[in-house]
Amino acid sequence: MHIKINNYRKKKTLHRRYRHVSGLAQSELVLHNNPVLPLIDFSAFVSKDETNHYPRNIIEKLANACEHVGFFYAIGHGISNELLLRTLSVTRQLFDLDLKIKNQYASRLFVNSSNINYQSGGLSRGYQSIGENVTNSRRDRHEGFDLYRELDSNHPLRLQFNEKNLTNKTLPDYREMAIGWNLWPKELPLFKETITEYTTAMLQAGARVMRAIALSLNLPLNYFESTFNDSFWVIRCIRYPPVSQNKIQSPEYGEGCGEHSDYGWLTFVNQDLDSHNCLHVRTNDRSKATYISADPIVVEEQIALTCNIGDIIAFITKNKYRSTRHCVVSPVKPARSRISTPFFFEPNLDVKLRINETSPECYYGEYLINKICILNYLSN
Numbered sequence: 001m002h003i004k005i006n007n008y009r010k011k012k013t014l015h016r017r018y019r020h021v022s023g024l025a026q027s028e029l030v031l032h033n034n035p036v037l038p039l040i041d042f043s044a045f046v047s048k049d050e051t052n053h054y055p056r057n058i059i060e061k062l063a064n065a066c067e068h069v070g071f072f073y074a075i076g077h078g079i080s081n082e083l084l085l086r087t088l089s090v091t092r093q094l095f096d097l098d099l100k101i102k103n104q105y106a107s108r109l110f111v112n113s114s115n116i117n118y119q120s121g122g123l124s125r126g127y128q129s130i131g132e133n134v135t136n137s138r139r140d141r142h143e144g145f146d147l148y149r150e151l152d153s154n155h156p157l158r159l160q161f162n163e164k165n166l167t168n169k170t171l172p173d174y175r176e177m178a179i180g181w182n183l184w185p186k187e188l189p190l191f192k193e194t195i196t197e198y199t200t201a202m203l204q205a206g207a208r209v210m211r212a213i214a215l216s217l218n219l220p221l222n223y224f225e226s227t228f229n230d231s232f233w234v235i236r237c238i239r240y241p242p243v244s245q246n247k248i249q250s251p252e253y254g255e256g257c258g259e260h261s262d263y264g265w266l267t268f269v270n271q272d273l274d275s276h277n278c279l280h281v282r283t284n285d286r287s288k289a290t291y292i293s294a295d296p297i298v299v300e301e302q303i304a305l306t307c308n309i310g311d312i313i314a315f316i317t318k319n320k321y322r323s324t325r326h327c328v329v330s331p332v333k334p335a336r337s338r339i340s341t342p343f344f345f346e347p348n349l350d351v352k353l354r355i356n357e358t359s360p361e362c363y364y365g366e367y368l369i370n371k372i373c374i375l376n377y378l379s380n
């Protein structure tokens with residue numbers, strides 16, 4: 001599918017007040033009376049029926065959020081609080097494992113095809129210790145565990161790929177990279193179980209949000225369906241250790257995660273409810289770096305997901321929708337470490353895209369492998 005969009009609606013600013021209620025028995029719950037990001041309710045977009053009536057005011061509010069902010073809070077996403085909290089809790093348990101155990105699942109960054117470990121990774125699946133991830137040439141102060149979509153044993157892309165034809169090109173065929181398996185820690189079977197449930201729920205939420213985004217671009221409700229029905233999603237489980245106030249500035253480390261925009265399509269952040277002043281979203285002010293804190297919020301007893309537009313949507317909408325830069329500032333002691341489990345809702349590997357004006361059309365898989373190789377190259 002070649003995605004091309006040029007049919008836009010007119011801007012309209014809408015203001016509405018929302019009621020925020022704490023219904024969770026969570027002592028650390030953070031509540032906001034005035035969310036800093038637009039709040040969008042996606043419950044009406046659960047249906048795929050094009051003949052339904054979809055609320056115009058919500059669609060316009062979403063268009064406005066994507067155009068001017070690039071970030072929004074989503075409620076009505078269909079994922080239970082229990083599952084969101086369990087995902088964070090099992091991720092915390094994963095990072096609580098002994099470092100020796102975590103290092104058994106260390107991600108192996110490949111440089112060329114011959115380095116790929118087919119049984120247990122390919123790509124850069126698995127554990128990264130603190131400082132291994134580098135953004136803007138500085139070590140990020142977090143540890144991570146990367147999970148990617150696993151292709152079934154009879155998936156067409158797996159069958160197409162023939163290991164015997166391995167090349168030594170700098171950039172391997174994207175199918176070589178995609179056929180790996182996640183490094184599920186055997187010490188914590190609950191991790192695989194919970195993340196698998198989280199993934200299923202997130203894919204449904206992603207499809208729901210994309211129906212609303214399609215309408216917000218004056219496109220048919222199911223326009224993007226075939227772009228995502230075999231999504232090559234990514235989950236990055238992250239723990240940010242707390243830092244003493246006087247050690248926040250360090251020659252060795254940058255931020256919890258340095259400023260960046262997300263290279264993909266659409267990101268959903270599930271973060272600890274007590275994480276305060278950590279995820280910082282850069283505002284529209286081009287003259288100076290100004291940020292707002294996208295703290296977690298709970299609205300009418302539902303945990304909202306923090307969503308942001310990635311570079312690909314920005315490109316295909318000719319920058320009408322913004323891929324906004326953001327960073328994560330480490331929690332300050334005595335706060336506990338912060339856990340987040342961003343879900344990157346990405347296209348099918350064999351979806352054709354044009355991701356900038358000068359380059360030819362390419363498969364999403366090719367774009368992804370370029371991104372991963374560039375990021376890995378820069379961090380070495």
Ligand SMILES: O=C(O)CCC(=O)C(=O)O
Nearest residue numbers: 236238269279328340342
């Ligand atoms: O931890 C977070 O809240 C967001 C992390 C992030 O921006 C990313 O992994 O792209």
Ligand SMILES: [Fe+2]
Nearest residue numbers: 260261262326
């Ligand atoms: Fe990000």
